[in-house]
Amino acid sequence: MVNTIRWEYGDDGLVLLTLDHPGRSANVMNEEFGASLVATVDRLEAERDRITGVIVTSAKKTFFAGGDLAALLRLTPADVETSAAETRLLKNAVRRLETLGRPVVAAINGSALGGGLELALGCHHRIVLDNPAIEIGFPEVTLGLLPGCGGVVRTVRLLGVADALVGWLLRGQRRRPQDALAHGMVDEIAADEAGMMDAARAWIVANPDATQPYDRRGYKIPGGTPSTPALAAQLAAMSATLRKQLKGAPYPAPRSILAAAVEGAQVDLDTALTIEGRYFTELATGQISKNMIKALFFDVQTAGSRDIGTGHPPVRRVAVIGAGMMGAAIAYVCARAGMRVVLKDVTVEGALRGKAYSVGLLDKAVARGVTTPEERDAILARIQPTGDLADLAGVDLAIEAVFEDPALKHKVYAEIEQVAPDALIASNTSTLPITVLAEGISRPEEFIGLHFFSPVDKMPLVEVIRGERTNEATLQRALGLVRRLRKTPIVVNDSRGFFTSRVIGTFTNEGVAMLAEGIPASTIEQASSQAGYPAPVLALMDELTLTLPRRIRQETAAATVAAGGTWQPHAADAVIDRMIDDYGRPGRSGGAGFYDYRDGKRVGLWPGLRDSFGGTNLATPFDDLKERMLFIEAIESVRCLEEGVLASVVDANVGSILGIGYPSWTGGVLQYINQYEGGLPGFVAHARVLAERYGDRFSPPPLLLAMADRGERFE
Template sequence: MIRWDREDDGIVVLTLDDPDRAANTMTAAYVRGMEETVTRLEAEREQITGVVFVSAKKSFFAGGDLDSLRTPGPDQGAASFAQAATVKAQFRRLETLGRPVVAALNGSALGGGLELALACHHRIAVDDPRLEVGFPEVTLGLLPGAGGVVRTVRMLGLVTALTQVLLRGRRHRATAARDLGLISALVPSADDLLPAAREWIRANPGATQPWDVKGFKIPGGTPSTPALATMLPAFPANLRRELKNAPYPAPRNILAAAVEGAQVDIDTAFTIENRYFVELVTGQISKNMIQAFFFDLNAANARDVGDVPPIGKVGVLGAGMMGAAIAYVCARAGLDVVLKDVSLEAAHRGLGYSQRLVAEAVQRNRLTEAAGTELLSRISPADDPAALSGADVVIEAVFEDTALKHKVFAEVEELVAPDALLCSNTSTLPITMLAEGVRRQADFVGLHFFSPVDRMPLVEVIRGARTSDETVRRALAVVRRLRKTPIVVNDSRGFFTSRVIGTFTNEAVAMLAEGVPAPSIEQASSQAGYPAPVLQLMDELTLTLPQKIRRESAAAAGDAWTPHPADAVIDHLIDAGRPGRSGGAGFYDYENGKRTHLWPGLASYAKPGVTIPFEDLKERMLFIEAIESIKCLDEGVLTSVPDANVGSILGIGYPGWTGGVLQFINQYQGGLPGFVTRARELAERYGDRFTPPRLLLEKAERGERFA
């Protein structure tokens, strides 16, 4: 795991190279190797003039071993504490070796990799825009458990460490990391790393960490420093407001470990950090988040597309909000795009969307003016279907109307490449039905983007009844080229995401019909962990959309259709001229397009004496989406558990702490049997829609999980 090479100048080069993995991580083999290495460094100290850590991998060090981090349970706290203490002790022995130690970063150092680098006296990195350093642990429900909290606070100060490094899991590019102080120096190439490290070691034979120098003071002071003492109380208040009381313990633990650790000596601070780390690593939420944001996400992104034709020219039909945004992400990915609408004026308005995003990126130094100009040059507005001649991919993004979608495909099908991929960005209309408007139905597929397209990472790939396997592979290649995460589902009205989110919004409106005050509904959705309050979300989506979907679904279902308690409320608001934000009024009032407050008229739904437990409000939303997802899995709309979990979080905002819709069921108290019991309670109180589906009952009886 760690190769030892001592040069004639006494400098030991330690090469990190896990023989069993593509990246270096903190496996048990690494811990053993580091223990042997540090012990040997101490034993041969008199013959050593310095130490350099390098990596044989593309990255320097990828961080903790998530396979092991997702296993400890509440009864393994002592073992987890001891393991973390061992790694901390190794790093502490390294930085107090009495010899200069340098980390030479040829690639990214994240999590435990950055913690190793911070335990070195000097950090040199290649000036490569792909290189990243940071602590993403908070996004996995954890905190940096190998001294990362303690060292960044002592290096950068409490405020900078918390806001720039720890609380949001930010990843910093090489130049930004150097400017911040996480990296000491940059070199042009990997070949320059070792010479620069040797030069620094020769110039700094007595190197030591700043916090080991007598009289050291934390930049900006400790929590008792008057200026900092007046500022710190805002942190927990801001954190509570940001998290909206949702169950995300990692940011709270990071804040506590940082503030408490800043008031004591470094070894005591490490113990404090350990305790807060163990609370997280033995808890369920970190396991949920590791499963979703690492294992399930990797599964969704790892699909093999095989050999597919290269993508040259893309045609986007419709230059409205979605079409304009799709054109932007295609151009951002280096593709040439024709953005077509019924008039050249409308197409140019669509181009304006990209122009605004580029101007904003240039202003924030995320893009150079030259790069922005080049990006925009790839988008060609058009009103003539002939402009799509030879296009390899067509993405339709017009209004949700079957006849209109058939019409725009008919205009271009004979003009585009003979084997062009034909994609519809519909959110609800069955792909099999839309494919009837083209001759090459095997080449027709759904590509459901999510708004705002430039920021939302998910694309739902929908296979119609006649969509070929080759077409699905090509669609996946398009999604990959756009640097987005795909999930693959089979055809159904609403597919997976639209169908499931509809149950969530309907449940909230049903609560309003039952007499629950609207502010309580909004609070319940926020505290359940949804990124936006549910009635606010409905206003953004517009109320006419679910009404239209409902009417189409009811017509398709005929006598089998079952009305929902939310229907009358939605119809009433639309009839009252409150269709949502785009219409200037909905569940909320708006002034000049800006949301102000909940519409006072909603108070008319309140019913005196209605007392629904707040926990029921939260769980009704979580449960109804999970139950609908089970139905999607049972019907074959969903084909994998990772797709369900990833799609629910990245596409429709299911709370990340749950690990996704199906992981929420797995981790519910009592597992699947516990979920079944609770679902039956909700069904008895609020309606048959909570009745546990057959697939859930069968898996619960067999003692299985969704996996």
């Protein structure tokens, strides 16, 4: 058996347990760790009389990384009993550790997430290094799971039901050491490792009879049990808030966490651990956690670890041309990453307004204690607003973020090449083909698309678009920049709309087409929410503005006809045209769209939708509405793969979730097809049903048909 825990016995009777899984960069909660923990606790119990205390620390950069996600990914409903038994084994070992009768201290020298924090909670005292890189938290809910090794039970008993749920469990917060201390999860902060170990020894000496608070006679959960009237009212409000947030979408983990916390707070600790274990096993052996683990952990890791080559000159100075919303935000993230930025607009006043965006973000960060005033000032000092083209001289990279007009963009590229002839040039276009834009560049092999998503400071994805003549070195330098910005890249080949804009357009068009069919707008919005989309489809259209998809449609139609093709109108087109031309409702930025707005805030669906487009069609099955949105994006993604726009399944899944809001419970657009009931053949069969009911756009593409016939999956 591989031993993952080193044992050192000191002359003072202290046992130092060092978590150190051989051959791994991080400690994980797997079968080998479970066996090691049981053997270690067996030995601690056998040698208890000569032991004065125990310190648990790590030999890795992280304290403990949590569960073995690769193993969890392999679980199926057939593994329920095995999974439950392994979970019980770990829970029992941690329980025996905390009832050893000797003080146990967790010396947390790196991030403790998930199972790592659960292990630390099984210790009587927790000391963490004051290192801003360290994260403490339970991210399980973001992967469709809950903390299954006592995390729910112990957090509730230490902090109270409400604080445990809101502060730690339901949203998967990752807190820095000082924040974790303020929120009651750790007990001490140490300046360095030597100080941490000294503090651990001192605490053991001062607390020879340490026990967990909840094991002491008369202990009561802070804030009371769910039968306490005040807490009962709080929980009712919390449950209502959760229902509102989930909007009926199939995310079972938050509901299970709430249930495990509430049910566990009403029984003894051992029964509570059993309840928690049952909910964990149900989630861990279900399909949704598989989808989310694969996409949000493994696929994101794969996308973020692309080859960026060696020997490329680093990007130290960036020019962002266009200080509107997108340009200002791109300037901010580049400056935040340590690069000097020239923010260029037509006038210096326009550039100063763009820099004000960074000022606003950083002032808020200082107010929240996330950033210091010194850090804010240093970032702002790296942004140089200008209206003078000459200030671009010497930049390593120029990112163009001007209006979506090829002629204007070509003019900008010519100006850049005059003053910065050696700069790598990138466009933030969301739809225009990179190969077409490269016609205005003297070195098209050093031109690439960098499609950021709004709001840039929050959205984790960048779509990197390779034109027909973009060379490998340019691609690698672009990927290096994305990595430096701490964002996840997907790489796609050139096409009008690329991948993300092209696919999200099918989603918004489908929602608007439903309106044209007379389906009530409120029903359409509810269907998109229950499918799991973060924003209802008509609300999203208003945010994007109705004029943008119309302009894209007109440009695409013109290009299709110019190339000798035939343009096929969509049922959504007439609705969008009437909204703009007949009613003057172009979306939120224009003060009116599918929704009404008051002082810029959405106040409700426009009542005129019913008179204008009907709203009496109640015959369409509600499940069809949900599946039409999910299916149309998945089918268009297959077409992108078929046409070579997408280079990998990973890019499709990651890009759809992180970039355009495809529901994360699906695992992404192509994983949704994989996991559909009956696999690819089942998806094909239902796509044909939808095609018969709603149009040929749902017909399965040849690639999908061929893969289904061969019994393949998108891998």
